Amino acid sequence: MSEDLWPPHALDDPEADAPSVAAAGTVTLVIPTFNESANVRELLARLRAAVPDRPPREVLFVDDSTDDTPAVIEKAAADCPFPVSVLHRRSPAGGLGGAVVEGIARAGSDWIVVMDADLQHPPHLVPELVGEGERTGADLVVASRYLPGGSRAGLAGGYRVAVSRGATWLAKGLFPRALRGVSDPMSGFFAVRRTAVTGAALRPLGYKVLLELVVRCRPERRAEVPFVFQDRFAGESKSTAREGMRFLTHLAALRSAGPLARMIGFGLIGLSGFAPNLLALWLLTHAGMQYLAAEVLANQAGVVWNFLLIETLLFRDRRRHRHWADRVGRFALLANADLLLRIPLIALFVGRFGLGVLPATALALVTTFVLRFAATEALVYLPRGPRAARTTGS
Numbered sequence: 001m002s003e004d005l006w007p008p009h010a011l012d013d014p015e016a017d018a019p020s021v022a023a024a025g026t027v028t029l030v031i032p033t034f035n036e037s038a039n040v041r042e043l044l045a046r047l048r049a050a051v052p053d054r055p056p057r058e059v060l061f062v063d064d065s066t067d068d069t070p071a072v073i074e075k076a077a078a079d080c081p082f083p084v085s086v087l088h089r090r091s092p093a094g095g096l097g098g099a100v101v102e103g104i105a106r107a108g109s110d111w112i113v114v115m116d117a118d119l120q121h122p123p124h125l126v127p128e129l130v131g132e133g134e135r136t137g138a139d140l141v142v143a144s145r146y147l148p149g150g151s152r153a154g155l156a157g158g159y160r161v162a163v164s165r166g167a168t169w170l171a172k173g174l175f176p177r178a179l180r181g182v183s184d185p186m187s188g189f190f191a192v193r194r195t196a197v198t199g200a201a202l203r204p205l206g207y208k209v210l211l212e213l214v215v216r217c218r219p220e221r222r223a224e225v226p227f228v229f230q231d232r233f234a235g236e237s238k239s240t241a242r243e244g245m246r247f248l249t250h251l252a253a254l255r256s257a258g259p260l261a262r263m264i265g266f267g268l269i270g271l272s273g274f275a276p277n278l279l280a281l282w283l284l285t286h287a288g289m290q291y292l293a294a295e296v297l298a299n300q301a302g303v304v305w306n307f308l309l310i311e312t313l314l315f316r317d318r319r320r321h322r323h324w325a326d327r328v329g330r331f332a333l334l335a336n337a338d339l340l341l342r343i344p345l346i347a348l349f350v351g352r353f354g355l356g357v358l359p360a361t362a363l364a365l366v367t368t369f370v371l372r373f374a375a376t377e378a379l380v381y382l383p384r385g386p387r388a389a390r391t392t393g394s
Contacts (some may be wrong), residue, residue, distance in 0.1 A: 027057040027130055028110045030103030032096045036117040037069040038381035041076040043117055049082060050124040058083040060106060061117070062099040064092035097209040101202045104194075114190045114209065121189040128225055129191035138223035139196035142210065144184035150226035169243035171211055174251060178215045181222040184213045189227065192219065262314055266373045269309045277302035296391075303335045310376070318381040330380045338368045 029047070033040065044059070051057055059077075063070050063086055070088050077084035094101065100114055111130050115121040125143055133141040145152040152164060164186060171185045179185050190210055202212055213219075261351065269318040281298035285291055307328065311319060319327065342364045349360035 017293075026109035027051075027113060027126075028107035028109040029057065029059045029113045029126065030100055030107060030116065031059060031061050031117050032090075032099035032103070032116055033061050033063045033069050033073075033117045034096070035065045035067045035069060037065070037067050037072040039118050039324055040069060040073050040230075042233055043119055043123065044073075044080055044084070046119070046123040047126070048082075051082075051126050053081070056082075058085070058109070060084075060103050061086045062094075062103040063088045064099055079306060088105045094203075097212060100209040104197055104202075107194065110194060111191055112194060112197070115189050120230045122227060122230055125189070125225065125227050126191075129189075130225050131195065132225050136221070137224045138221045139193045139219035140214070141191045141223045141225065142182055142184060142187050143189035143227040144182075144187060144224045145227065145229050146183040147224055147226035149228075150184075151228040167208075171208075173252065175211075175215055178218065179211075181224075182210075182214055183224060205250055262377070263370075263373050263394065265314050266310065266376070267369060269306055269313070270369065272309070273302035273306040276305040299336070299339070300332070303332050307331050307337065313380040315377075321381065327380050334372055334375050334379065338372050341371070342353070342368050 029051075031043070040061070047059065058135055059080075059082065061070075061073050061084070063073070065088070072087050073086050074222050087106065089099065089102065103114075104112055111133065113126050113129060115123075115126070121143065129141045129143060132138065144150050146168075167198065168184065168186050172179050175185075186208060187210055188208075192213065196217060197213065198217050202209075202216060263383065280301035281294055284294035289297075300328045310331075311327070322330075345356070345364040345367060349355045349363055350357060353360075355363065
């Protein structure tokens with residue numbers, strides 16, 4: 001491939017123009033990096049030995065490092081017969097998953113192979129992943145640790161093995177249809193056809209980008225090859241408790257992507273709000289506050305609780321449409337308006353339609369819940385139009 005189409009050994013600034021993309025028929029290896037300077041030279045050496053010239057291939061590092069990883073890549077790339085580029089992100093939005101999505105957006109090749117830089121994903125399997133996709137006609141080929149011949153041996157210690165296995169079971173339990181035919185949805189090593197990826201649909205959070213891709217893009221034809229998860233060549237694992245929490249948040253966001261799922265989640269969060277509400281009521285009344293005033297203040301504890309969970313679990317990807325103070329004010333207004341609306345509705349159902357007090361109360365609760373969900377989504381979290389893109393969120 002000519003250098004004017006894919007400049008080799010180039011360091012790209014995310015604020016500059018996007019680098020030229022690869023021509024059709026090539027394979028692009030997208031490799032996210034965060035402080036992997038001790039690994040990238042060996043990785044490129046193994047890729048030189050393992051990956052054939054045909055089809056043409058190139059490597060794109062998407063780098064969020066705070067060390068000299070970009071400079072090390074640039075030096076190591078001088079010995080490579082294939083083009084190597086680096087996109088260094090000054091604002092690493094979305095973590096490792098966001099880096100992969102940016103890499104996918106820059107690639108124009110027929111196949112995109114995603115792998116880590118720490119050599120836990122063996123480079124010699126790259127041709128096998130692409131070859132399996134060509135042989136079977138698959139849109140997605142996953143390197144799986146859970147097929148016969150595969151292994152998670154490189155996971156350090158029983159704790160990480162248990163966490164990995166538990167995360168896999170949880171994901172497959174939440175998305176049984178979407179993950180059909182994918183035995184290892186936590187794998188970070190896979191090949192995907194460019195035509196099977198809808199970049200605009202991907203909103204990753206953390207490092208489980210394969211799960212994001214499968215659930216949101218739903219590639220129809222899937223295949224797997226076994227692989228042995230290797231020990232890190234150098235450095236330490238980036239997996240932390242914080243990443244674990246991001247994974248759980250990511251799962252909740254994916255599971256609540258549909259309107260019905262969001263409504264169910266909204267209701268469950270509302271139910272959970274009774275706990276802080278009642279706790280605040282008990283504390284305030286035991287402190288000597290008059291019970292009606294305590295009821296009003298205690299209700300605000302439930303409102304805050306509900307708002308924080310809804311922001312984190314249901315509408316995380318829509319927070320940018322309004323400033324956080326605007327969202328808080330609107331949410332609190334709607335939550336408290338629910339109390340004002342419920343009493344007239346109960347009176348209407350009893351006086352006009354002749355319902356008993358308990359059925360009328362239950363019907364009012366359901367009615368105000370549905371109205372509050374619809375109003376929250378429409379008035380707090382939906383975009384306001386072209387100006388929304390310029391709104392600062394938290």
